[in-house]
Amino acid sequence: MTTYAQLIRPHVQQELDAAASAEARGQFSTAFMDEAARTAEQPPGLRSLGAFAALAAVAALLAGCMSAPKDLDVSLSKPTAAGAYQVTLLPPAQQAPINQMHGWKVQVATPQGVPVQGAKFKVGGGMPQHGHGLPTQPRVTRELAAGTYQIDGMKFSMTGWWEVKLAIEGPQGADEVTFNTVIANPQVRP
Amino acid sequence: MTTRRAKWLAAAVAAVAVTALAAQEAAKLPLRDRWSAQDTAALASMRLKEAGPRLPDPSNAYENHTGAAGFGQALFNDPRFSRNGKVACATCHAADRQFQDGKRFGEGIATGNRRTMPVMGIANSPFLFWDGRKDSAWSQALGPMEDPAEHGGNRTRFVKLVQAHYKGSYQPVFGALPDFGKLPDDASPGGTPAERAAWAAMGEADRDAVNRVFANMGKAIAAFERGIAYGESRFDAYAQATLAGDGRGQQALSAQEVRGLRLFLGKGQCVTCHNGPQLSDHAFHNTGVPPVDRAKPDRGRAEGLRKLLKDEFNCLGRYSDAKPDQCGELQFLNADDASQLAAFRTPSLRNVAERAPYMHAGQFATLEQVVQHYAASPKAVLGHSELAQPGDKHEGRLPIRLSAAEVQDVTAFLGALTGPVVQPPPRVR
Numbered sequence: 001m002t003t004y005a006q007l008i009r010p011h012v013q014q015e016l017d018a019a020a021s022a023e024a025r026g027q028f029s030t031a032f033m034d035e036a037a038r039t040a041e042q043p044p045g046l047r048s049l050g051a052f053a054a055l056a057a058v059a060a061l062l063a064g065c066m067s068a069p070k071d072l073d074v075s076l077s078k079p080t081a082a083g084a085y086q087v088t089l090l091p092p093a094q095q096a097p098i099n100q101m102h103g104w105k106v107q108v109a110t111p112q113g114v115p116v117q118g119a120k121f122k123v124g125g126g127m128p129q130h131g132h133g134l135p136t137q138p139r140v141t142r143e144l145a146a147g148t149y150q151i152d153g154m155k156f157s158m159t160g161w162w163e164v165k166l167a168i169e170g171p172q173g174a175d176e177v178t179f180n181t182v183i184a185n186p187q188v189r190p
Numbered sequence: 191m192t193t194r195r196a197k198w199l200a201a202a203v204a205a206v207a208v209t210a211l212a213a214q215e216a217a218k219l220p221l222r223d224r225w226s227a228q229d230t231a232a233l234a235s236m237r238l239k240e241a242g243p244r245l246p247d248p249s250n251a252y253e254n255h256t257g258a259a260g261f262g263q264a265l266f267n268d269p270r271f272s273r274n275g276k277v278a279c280a281t282c283h284a285a286d287r288q289f290q291d292g293k294r295f296g297e298g299i300a301t302g303n304r305r306t307m308p309v310m311g312i313a314n315s316p317f318l319f320w321d322g323r324k325d326s327a328w329s330q331a332l333g334p335m336e337d338p339a340e341h342g343g344n345r346t347r348f349v350k351l352v353q354a355h356y357k358g359s360y361q362p363v364f365g366a367l368p369d370f371g372k373l374p375d376d377a378s379p380g381g382t383p384a385e386r387a388a389w390a391a392m393g394e395a396d397r398d399a400v401n402r403v404f405a406n407m408g409k410a411i412a413a414f415e416r417g418i419a420y421g422e423s424r425f426d427a428y429a430q431a432t433l434a435g436d437g438r439g440q441q442a443l444s445a446q447e448v449r450g451l452r453l454f455l456g457k458g459q460c461v462t463c464h465n466g467p468q469l470s471d472h473a474f475h476n477t478g479v480p481p482v483d484r485a486k487p488d489r490g491r492a493e494g495l496r497k498l499l500k501d502e503f504n505c506l507g508r509y510s511d512a513k514p515d516q517c518g519e520l521q522f523l524n525a526d527d528a529s530q531l532a533a534f535r536t537p538s539l540r541n542v543a544e545r546a547p548y549m550h551a552g553q554f555a556t557l558e559q560v561v562q563h564y565a566a567s568p569k570a571v572l573g574h575s576e577l578a579q580p581g582d583k584h585e586g587r588l589p590i591r592l593s594a595a596e597v598q599d600v601t602a603f604l605g606a607l608t609g610p611v612v613q614p615p616p617r618v619r
Contacts, residue, residue: 101519101522135524152518153521153522
């Protein structure tokens with residue numbers, strides 16, 4: 001698991017915490033901000049987000065899906081195809097309801113774990129088993145902190161295996177990575 | 191109250207509650223039909239109550255205004271808003287016919303080229319019409335008014351009708367009607383050549399004022415339509431009973447309907463797109479439905495996207511009440527996806543048995559034919575069908591294979607999705 005050092009200003013961290021706690025209550029913001037990228041200035045603090053990603057992956061596995069391949073790699077932290085970057089996807093702590101627009105976060109670092117700032121992204125994906133793409137065209141709307149970016153406009157219209165593809169352009173050149181995620185029905189409440 | 195008395199009372203209340211619960215348990219039968227955890231979760235997610243309160247439409251500031259809804263109801267039923275004075279919204283969206291017309295093609299001034307969709311559930315869908323060319327209920331309502339095959343009217347004539355007949359309904363909601371100078375009788379940016387010329391000759395301020403009143407008519411109609419919704423069906427009662435462990439409640443569905451429901455969730459793959467409380471993913475899919483004219487197949491969503499983006503009445507347009515960041519569906523519109531060619535919106539399956547004929551151009555007369563179409567999964571005439579073809583090696587996706595008896599079972603189950611139509615009482619005139 002890559003240790004991820006990042007620089008987050010306190011007010012940005014507050015915003016992230018507030019969003020996480022709203023998501024934990026089942027409230028997903030569909031709004032987004034197209035403001036200029038905010039970069040970090042504060043002294044470095046160490047945060048491990050790997051455990052969070054692993055938890056989300058396990059939850060996705062447990063949820064299961066009849067049609068998803070059994071050996072599907074649902075890890076949310078992996079190197080890009082040519083190894084230029086290490087990328088970690090951060091879905092909301094609680095899966096957003098089907099068909100509700102929401103945001104994800106993505107962290108990009110060098111293979112050595114140094115956050116990559118000012119990267120440009122193309123977000124794509126879809127359901128490989130169904131031959132259709134994402135119902136929306138998500139995009140990175142801002143850099144929240146050094147190497148941490150906000151993806152807005154995510155939406156899944158059905159349960160099952162979805163791919164989330166990122167084409168990344170940064171100082172180490174262009175590279176791409178494909179993540180798998182399995183969207184399940186929520187826990188039953190009578 | 192002393193602490194001792196309070197404790198005694200609490201104990202007594204608890205005892206009564208336990209007894210009542212025991213009596214209730216005794217009245218229950220064990221589950222007749224058992225479902226896997228995964229299927230139970232799917233059943234739970236398909237209950238109508240999962241839809242929750244209707245989603246707000248930030249682009250319509252008047253959607254919860256009762257005065258607007260009353261005005262909208264009057265407009266919905268008023269045939270004067272048409273070229274021949276005989277076509278109202280209610281002509282094709284009849285309150286006693288599931289707010290649709292039961293015909294292959296809509297019939298207004300002339301015959302259209304697509305099947306009329308029902309009004310119920312529109313607040314739940316981000317895009318409207320079979321091709322999703324509109325992104326709100328109010329903007330949708332404006333389309334047919336100027337469509338030459340439907341109302342065949344034009345916006346200056348409509349504004350004059352509002353001035354003549356609905357000043358008293360309009361002004362308390364939307365404010366004073368603008369003082370139009372000399373408006374042409376018939377003008378519109380999308381009408382006949384004469385109407386387009388008259389529109390082009392109007393001043394910018396007049397055009398804007400006419401558009402504003404026209405948009406407000408749509409917002410009033412949408413406020414009325416917001417009160418029209420699907421009610422719970424036998425399926426909802428069954429799903430609820432299954433979750434509550436209530437075998438007696440499961441009798442809401444017959445054995446054949448339950449077999450159909452299992453196929454719906456399983457190898458019939460229906461739930462792939464017909465999911466959630468409206469039994470629709472609100473997305474667009476090409477499933478190889480045969481076009482009416484093979485030489486000129488309907489391009490569906492691919493064309494709808496083009497129209498949506500240049501629509502002056504969309505969420506980002508000047509007549510929308512939404513802030514740009516509330517227009518997520520447009521801001522993050524996936525306009526560049528080859529799978530949208532000849533793709534059509536997944537319709538809700540609620541009350542579907544009351545709504546023959548089926549598909550975007552009424553291609554199938556019965557639900558059985560629809561299910562048979564999916565069992566056959568033919569190749570698409572235009573674009574690519576998402577359905578795996580028999581013998582196809584789709585990654586992890588099996589072709590839909592249903593026997594004749596299974597087609598009957600799925601068809602029977604679809605009949606269990608019928609519930610009442612919730613609608614506002616008729617307006618007192």
